[in-house]
Amino acid sequence: MPEADQVTRPAPGIWVLRTPGSAYVVSTGGEDVPVAVHWGAGVDDATAVALAAVPPDPQRASWESPLDGREEYPSDSGLRFAEPALAVRFPDGQRTVRWQPPVDEVVAGDGWSELRLRFHELTRQLRLTLHYRVLDGLDVVERWATLDAGEPLEVRRADSAAWCLPRRDGQRLSSLHGRWGAETQVQRTTLPAGRTGLGSRRTTTGPAHNPWFAVDDGAASETAGEVWSVALAWSGTWHADLEVLPNHRVTARVGAGHEEPLAHLDAGGSFTTPVSVGVFSDGGFGGASRAWHRYAHHVMPSGGETRPVLYNSWEATGFQLDEANQLALAERAAAIGCELFVMDDGWFGKRVDDHAGLGDWTPNPDRFPDGLGPLIKHVTRLGMRFGIWVEPEMVNPDSDLYRAHPDWVYATPGYPRHELRNQLVLDVGRPEVAEWLHGWLDALLSGHDIAFVKWDMNRPVTDPGPGPQWAQRHAEGVYTILDRLRRDHPGVRFESCASGGSRVDLGILARTDQVWPSDNTDAADRLHIQEGFSLAYPARAMTAWVTDAPNFLTGHRLPLRFRFHVAMSGVLGVGGDLNAWTADERAEAAQLIALYKQIRPVVQHGELHRLRSPRTSTAPALAYARGDEVVVFQWLHRHRFGEPAPPARLAFLPPDGTWVDAETGATFPAGYLRVHGVDAGLSRDHDSAVTVLRRRS
Structure with missing residues (x-):
């Protein structure tokens, strides 16, 4: 059964989803679809209610919308100027959709809890369900949407989610770009005003962009800082549109497809989007990666197996x-x-x-x-x-x-x-x-x-x-x-x-x-x-x-x-x-x-710790830790000026205890490895080393 209090409703129209290290809060404080209240560090119910009461943008000009950058699933009509997550057209040309107040339902399964918010359109035969799911022991929120048509319509856009990110100074985007032979290259850049688009029109996920990205305040490091990251669980054409709005809010809409229309539904037809997944970490990019890795092991059909050579x-x-x-x-x-x-x-x-x-x-x-x-x-x-x-x-x-x-x-x-x-x-x-x-x-x-x-x-x-x-x-x-x-x-x-x-x-x-x-x-x-x-x-x-x-x-x-x-x-x-x-x-x-x-x-x-990046160091290093064993990889790609590679510091180790080098038998206090590190003696071009450390009981 799921862990207790994964999904709570502290007040009418307010819902809190909790993971081991984060909270995700939505409310019906907008026009019709929910608005994002909080996505970040864990909060109690009283704090969630107080956050939901914060008024939107009191200095808003008449040119701006109180909804933009706050809605969980905006449509393309009404008092909205940001890009929509949903756009439909009925045979008579109507594009406007407005939703009646939602009916909420919380369901639970083996290791998960799911919030379902069900909406009926005011005048047309169309239903929308927004799904939010959290999983035991994992710092992820899964989101997707379902459309059920009671009359024919064209679905021009139906994203998995619109992720509304907290306002921070200096928002920075991390993405994985590339081409054949150079996939998943890390790119970090300040998010510019307006739209930034990622995606693929190549039938598959594609080599140019991977359907994953992260946003931070420009100061997050590998080991510290708040990082919000999003992925799409989909292997076809896809898009991710990030937008820095005039009110400085950042929203990211993620979904399948790359050009409209996405689908034609007959009466009785249904369309379900792929799942989009969000991770918040206050442990920097390393903490976010480890959360993604735990989730991937959960998703993979044989994630618990050890793969052969x-x-x-x-x-x-x-x-x-x-x-x-x-x-x-x-x-x-x-x-x-x-x-x-x-x-x-x-x-x-x-x-x-x-x-x-x-x-x-x-x-x-x-x-x-x-x-x-x-x-x-x-x-x-x-x-x-x-x-x-x-x-x-x-x-x-x-x-x-x-x-x-x-x-x-x-x-x-x-x-x-x-x-x-x-x-x-x-x-x-x-x-x-x-x-x-x-x-x-x-x-x-x-x-x-x-x-x-x-x-x-x-x-x-x-x-x-x-x-x-x-x-x-x-x-x-x-x-x-x-x-x-x-x-x-x-x-x-x-x-x-x-x-x-x-x-x-x-x-x-x-x-x-x-x-x-x-x-x-x-x-x-x-x-x-x-x-x-x-x-x-x-x-x-x-x-x-x-x-x-x-x-x-x-x-x-x-x-x-x-x-x-x-x-x-x-x-x-x-x-x-x-x-x-x-x-x-x-x-x-x-x-x-x-x-x-x-x-x-x-x-x-084990859990990955990136110690030195090949983008910034000629001596990259990383470590995997599992229980009482750590494996450290070090490479000296390019030797300069006769300088040896610096030791690889293991700051992630607990501060007490003694560790033994499995090959040499040498022992090291944990504090030494945290402050000084593992010195593999790399001193020439293309030197490399693997060091296995075991904690002495």
């Missing part, structure tokens, strides 16, 4: 794979301690390059004359599990599938189509396409001992054709297929990949066990990519490979130890050509993999 054969063989070279690589991978062998692209149809074969998901008979069975059995005998790469949403025009069903792809009739990577995108929103897609994947998993599926998507949709909901139907189609596969094959684990990190969000993490943050595996670049990733998502969800040097993308030549230490701060994988590694390199890899297996419970399930 995988080997992926792509960079070793590319498209030129066959049973013999996969067997040879599997022998090498098992010898260095890998636990999961993943065969990548090129195993099916006529897939000898990227021009053909997508859609024909049966083993290539020239490469696998007896099917996949012999390879899988051999991998299993080596003590590993078997995984496989698929790109289910795609088709090559040169494929049996396309020749049989050319109408299954996104295209605009009568117009030339656009091909990227010599492939087209299947319309997964069509029931017959979704059923076919699920069918062959179900057969593949039913007929083989496959433990892991890497689900890739290497191009966005173009030429989607008519209809307002194609992007939503596509994302929901992918969700439905994954949900069915997980239900029917509970032992199979899934990884989300989309040309790298173009489908990384809480929506896909509710259905997959890990995600691929970027095709860029250069360790120096990954320090930046992985730092941004860690602001919102945990190490347990982040696949990180050790690949060959020089790297295919950057050309950087980095020591094997440095590459391993970067990848070991997430879910460790190996993607290099093991046949080209020297005996010494394979021996070193085996030692580092053995070390990772010792520390991965702390890395994958």
